[in-house]
Each structure stands twice: as structure tokens, then as C-alpha cells.
Amino acid sequence: MLLAVVALLWLLPGFFSLPPIDRDESRFAQSTRQMMQSGDLIDIHFQDVPRYKKPVGIYWLQAAANWVTGGSSDEPSIWRFRLPSLAAALAAILLTAWMGRLLFSPPVGFLAGLVLAAAPLFGIEIRQATTDAVLLALVLAAMVALLRVYLAEMRPAGSSPPGLGNALMFWIAIGAGILVKGPMILFFVGLTALALALLENRGRWLLRLYSLPGALLAALLAAPWFFAIMAKSGGAFVQQSIKHDFFDKILGAQEGHAGLPGYYAATLFLGLWPFALPVGLAMFRLARRRGEPEIRFCIAWLIPAWLILEMIPTKLPHYALPLYSGLALLTAYSISQNLSSISSSMPIWQRSLGYLNLGATIFIGLVIAGIGLWLPRFLGQPIDPLAWPYAFVIAAAMLIGSLMTARGRALQGVVCLLVASQLATLSVYGRLLPNLDVLWPSRIVAEAIRAYATCPAPRLASAGFNEPSLVFMLGTETQMTDPGQAAASLADHAGCRFALVTEEARAAFDAASAKAAVSTEILAQFDAFNYSKGDWQRLTLYAPGP
Structure with missing residues (x-):
């Protein structure tokens, strides 16, 4: 209970105040909204386009969260769609602590839960209504069940063999994971089980998971929807989800998300900041303990999956998120054993890597500490007066904690690192991002339309700005169209129809309006930064003219 309450200090800042994020979150949330409107729990769409990249599980969870909290598909609140991610985040933290308790000790489990809660990659994903x-x-629930079976084999005198309930947890998690994100749970859990069997040169202990009946149970959980969507889509679901979404990512770089081997090792410095430092400094000492069952389990979990992810051409940081719990466990264990230090007795190449780790942690920490100062200036926005004290305290706590950790005072250092992480979370998610209006053009447009509209259900046609957050905030009937159709949409329903046009599309829009004799007037103009594309856009909001 204490861990859950403390973890909320990292999880809640910005959870309710951040607008819908482009593009994945807005697509998931809008598709759930349309499922709620249509009542079709099988065939999911974003506007008129089928959503066959992912299975249905996340949409069901988001719809259930809306129902439980009294949400409405007509006036959606993005935080309701994020509730499954928040609940899953708390579950992941507690499951990590449980694993730490089983592997090492209760204090190590508690600290591992905090390290996971503080990880920036974890913080980004739990604030989005997506699958990750x-x-x-679900991966961690299955890992706990696998770990209990493994420890019963490795410590027969100190552990009672887990029973049917443990196997049920394992296979229910597998079935639910398939419904949420297809075969990805099998990749992480199955690869860990295979690696452990090979490392121990025995695999009969896996039979304690009741493999055959358990696999049938998982199939029974997932199969009904898959059969239903196959029948309804005429096989299009398999074509899009398996071929285009899954195999195309394995065989080539998809949607411009390419990366070289080493990508996940490099992004680890930011994804696990500031705790990539202690686990990195302890890496070689941990490797010497690889014969211990506890360390071996973590190695089997982390190394094979990590190497395969590094070789897959399509790369995004969150693909490695299921490995961050294992890293949190090793981090907490390293701190408890005071393994995180740079010693003069180390070979010079190990010391060099240690100083590189220390330098990267400090550099990223200084960037995070100063983000409240340089990001508003880059975007031409006023700087929050509190950004200065935040930056100073974050930088000081991070520097002191990093140096203490590197000098062998890990327990004292971790307190400073946790303070730096918590203040950075509060500063970035709680104050900075929600208040930078130019980052949220869809929010600006939605507020302007509601201010000008004279009817309860205004409609927008957008030419050039096609982000899905606009659809979520203004309704399923929002049109993503060309300048000519945007001009034509203003012909009727004065006060209820609006057109949003980018600067690049204005000439074509004005020409189409003149040709069709459609009178228009400019209501507002906005300069906004489209972070999905990484560029500035000038947006002009039109209404029918007098």
C-alpha cells in the first residue's frame, strides 16, 4: 500500500491535464469512442477506416473505464481513456516489487518498484491511452508465475511448489496479452522460459505451469474475438495486423522508425534516467554473479529479448518497456549490495565505461533540469517563474546523487536521485507541458470553435492539418479533407460549420471558395508547433461569411 501511494507521486502529475497526444493515443481513444457510439465490440474503426493493427483488448478496457466512471462518448475526457494505463502502471509497480521480494528481499522489491515508477519511458507510456x-x-503477471516455478526448482528446500492458481495466473495473462497486443507477450515470456531452460540444461520444471491445458485456456480466451473479426473483416485483419504491422516491422523499417543496433542501449540513458547509472556501474559485478539463480533469471529475461530487439530494423523506445522491470530489479539489487561504484581496482576500460555512464547521466539530467527554461524560449512562450528553482534543485540533487553513487555511497545517492526524478516529473508533466498552448493546436482549435459556435454540435472540415487529436476533440464527423471540400463544407449551416486551413492550403481554399461563390470570414489564426511533424504551422479558422 505504501509503495502504491508513493508511486502515485510519479504517476499522477499531468495525467488529467495533458491534452490528447498525437498520434497513437488519439487514434486509440477515438476508436474506442466510436465503438461506444456504435455498440460494435468486434470491428473497430477510426472514422471510416478499420483499425486492424492491434487486437480489441485495449478498446474494451477503455470503454469499461468510461462506463465505470460515467463517461460519455459525446463529451469524452481523455483521462478516462487513460485509466487502464494508470491501473496497469500500478499493477506493474506492485508486480515488480513482488518479484524483487521473491528474488532478493522485500526492501529490494520496494526500491525496484520505485525505480520503475521513476523511469521516464514508463512515465511517458502510462500517461497515454495505448497498449504498452x-x-x-500482463507480461509481469506471467513473469511472476514463471519465476515462482523457477525458484521452486532452484530452491526446493526454501519454496513450496506453486499450484494450479499460479498456472492460471500465467495462462490468463498470456491470453489477455494476446487480446491486447497480439504475440508480443509470447515474445518476452516465451523467450525467457526458453533461455532459462537452456541455461539450466533442463526444462521439465516448466511442466508445473500445466502447459497443454494452460495453452488451451489462453486460446479459449483469445480465439472467440479473433474468429469473429476474421469472419467480419473477410481476412483483412490478418493481412493488416500480422503482415503489415508485425512482419513488416521485423523485416524492414516501418513508418520511418529506423535505427541501428545499439539504439535501445543508447536510449536507456534517458528511458531509465537517472537509474541507468547504478545498474550500468554494477554491470560487470553482476555478470560475475551470473551463476546465482536470481541473477540468472534476470539475464534470461533481459539479454535474449534485448539482442533481438536491437536487430529488428523498426525501432521505437517503448518496444523495450517490458524489459525495464528487469532492469529496475537489477538496479535495486545493485544499490542494496553497494555494487554501483567506480573503483580504482577496476580495469581501466571498465572505469572508462563507468565515467562515460556517469557523464551521460549528468548531461541528460542537466537537459531535463533545464527543459522548463529552454523549451518555452524555443517555442516563443513565457517562462514559468517556478522553472528556475525547479531547475536548480533538480540539477543539484541529480549531481549529488550521481557522484555519491559513483563513489560507493549508493543508498544515500539513491535518495537524491529519487528527489531529482520526482521534481522533474512534477515540473515537466505537472506544470510545463500542459501549459504550453502552442504544443496543442487541436486544443486551441476546439476551444475557439466552442467559443464561436451558435449550435450544440458544430462541425469542422480541416485541410492540411490532419492530426487524430482533432477528431477526438471535435467529434467523429470532423472531416480531414482537401481545400476544395473544406470550402464547400461552409456553404450551409452558418454558425455550425467551420473550416481549418494551413498556410500551405490557403491559396487553394480561397480559390475554391471564390469559384463556388462561398462567402467566408476569418475567425482566428494560430501559430502552433506540430510535434508529430516537428515543424511550425499557421492555422486559419474560417466560418461562413455574412
Whole structure:
């Protein structure tokens, strides 16, 4: 209970105040909204386009969260759609602590839960209504069951063999994971089980998971929807989800998300900041303990999956999120054993890597500490007066904690690192991002339309700005169209129809309006930064003219 309450200090800042994030979150949330409107729990769409990239599980969870909290598909609140991610985040933290208790000790489990809660990659994903936090929780539920079976084999005198309930947890998590994100749970859990069997040169202990009946149970959980969507889509679901979404990512770089081997090792410095430092400094000492069952389990979990992810051409940081719990466990264990230090007795190449780790941690920490100062200036926005004290305290706590950790005072250092992480979370998610209006053009447009509209259900046609958050905030009937159709949409329903046009599309829009004799007037103009594309856009909001 204490861990859950403390973890909320990292999880809640910005959870309710951040607008819908482009593009994945807005697509998931809008598709759930349309499922709620249509009542079709099988065939999911974003506007008129089928959503066949992912299975249905996350949409069901988001719809259930809306129902439980009294949400409405007509006036959606993005935080309701994020509730499954928040619940999954708490579950993941507690499951990590449980694993730490089983592997090492209760204090190590508690600290591992805090390290996971503080990880920036974890914080980004739990604030979005997507599949990744839920997948992480389900992977960890299956990992706990696998770990209990493994420890019963490795410590026969100190552990009672887990029974049917443990196997049920394992296979229910597998079935639910398939419904949420297809075969990805099998990749992480199955690869860990295979690696352990090979490392121990025996695999009969896996039979304690009741493999055959358990696999049938998982199939029974997932199969009904898959059969239903196959029948309804005429096989299009398999074509899009398996071929285009899954195999295309394995065989080539998809949607411009390419990366070289080493990508996940490099992004670890930011994804696990500031705790990539202690686990990195302890890496070689941990490797010497690889014969211990506890360390071996973590190695089997982390190394094979990590190497395969590094070789897959399509790369995004959150693909490695299910490995961050294992890293949190090793981090907490390293701190408890005071393994995280740079010693003069180390070979010079190990010391060099240690100083590189220390330098990267400090550099990223200084960037995070100063983000409240340089990001508003980059975007031409006023700087929050509190950004200065935040930056100073974050930088000081991070520097002191990093140096203390590197000098062998890990327990004292971790307190400073946790303070730096918590203040950075509060500063970035709680104050900075929600208040930078130019980052949220869809929110600006939605507020302007509601201010000008004279009817309860205004409609927008957008030419050039096609982000899905606009659809979520203004309704399913929002049109993503060309300048000519945007001009034509203003012909009727004065006060209820609006057109949003980018600067690049204005000439074509004005020409189409003149040709069709459609009178228009400019209501507002906005300069906004489209972070999905990484560029500035000038947006002009039109209404029918007098």
C-alpha cells in the first residue's frame, strides 16, 4: 500500500491535464469512442477506416473505464481513456516489487518498484491511452508465475511448489496479452522460459505451469474475438495486423522508425534516467554473479529479448518497456549490495565505461533540469517563474546523487536521485507541458470553435492539418479533407460549420471558395508547433461569411 501511494507521486502529475497526444493515443481513444457510439465490440474503426493493427483488448478496457466512471462518448475526457494505463502502471509497480521480494528481499522489491515508477519511458507510456502499459502489466503477471516455478526448482528446500492458481495466473495473462497486443507477450515470456531452460540444461520444471491445458485456456480466451473479426473483416485483419504491422516491422523499417543496433542501449540513458547509472556501474559485478539463480533469471529475461530487439530494423523506445522491470530489479539489487561504484581496482576500460555512464547521466539530467527554461524560449512562450528553482534543485540533487553513487555511497545517492526524478516529473508533466498552448493546436482549435459556435454540435472540415487529436476533440464527423471540400463544407449551416486551413492550403481554399461563390470570414489564426511533424504551422479558422 505504501509503495502504491508513493508511486502515485510519479504517476499522477499531468495525467488529467495533458491534452490528447498525437498520434497513437488519439487514434486509440477515438476508436474506442466510436465503438461506444456504435455498440460494435468486434470491428473497430477510426472514422471510416478499420483499425486492424492491434487486437480489441485495449478498446474494451477503455470503454469499461468510461462506463465505470460515467463517461460519455459525446463529451469524452481523455483521462478516462487513460485509466487502464494508470491501473496497469500500478499493477506493474506492485508486480515488480513482488518479484524483487521473491528474488532478493522485500526492501529490494520496494526500491525496484520505485525505480520503475521513476523511469521516464514508463512515465511517458502510462500517461497515454495505448497498449504498452497494459502489456507490461500482463507480461509481469506471467513473469511472476514463471519465476515462482523457477525458484521452486532452484530452491526446493526454501519454496513450496506453486499450484494450479499460479498456472492460471500465467495462462490468463498470456491470453489477455494476446487480446491486447497480439504475440508480443509470447515474445518476452516465451523467450525467457526458453533461455532459462537452456541455461539450466533442463526444462521439465516448466511442466508445473500445466502447459497443454494452460495453452488451451489462453486460446479459449483469445480465439472467440479473433474468429469473429476474421469472419467480419473477410481476412483483412490478418493481412493488416500480422503482415503489415508485425512482419513488416521485423523485416524492414516501418513508418520511418529506423535505427541501428545499439539504439535501445543508447536510449536507456534517458528511458531509465537517472537509474541507468547504478545498474550500468554494477554491470560487470553482476555478470560475475551470473551463476546465482536470481541473477540468472534476470539475464534470461533481459539479454535474449534485448539482442533481438536491437536487430529488428523498426525501432521505437517503448518496444523495450517490458524489459525495464528487469532492469529496475537489477538496479535495486545493485544499490542494496553497494555494487554501483567506480573503483580504482577496476580495469581501466571498465572505469572508462563507468565515467562515460556517469557523464551521460549528468548531461541528460542537466537537459531535463533545464527543459522548463529552454523549451518555452524555443517555442516563443513565457517562462514559468517556478522553472528556475525547479531547475536548480533538480540539477543539484541529480549531481549529488550521481557522484555519491559513483563513489560507493549508493543508498544515500539513491535518495537524491529519487528527489531529482520526482521534481522533474512534477515540473515537466505537472506544470510545463500542459501549459504550453502552442504544443496543442487541436486544443486551441476546439476551444475557439466552442467559443464561436451558435449550435450544440458544430462541425469542422480541416485541410492540411490532419492530426487524430482533432477528431477526438471535435467529434467523429470532423472531416480531414482537401481545400476544395473544406470550402464547400461552409456553404450551409452558418454558425455550425467551420473550416481549418494551413498556410500551405490557403491559396487553394480561397480559390475554391471564390469559384463556388462561398462567402467566408476569418475567425482566428494560430501559430502552433506540430510535434508529430516537428515543424511550425499557421492555422486559419474560417466560418461562413455574412
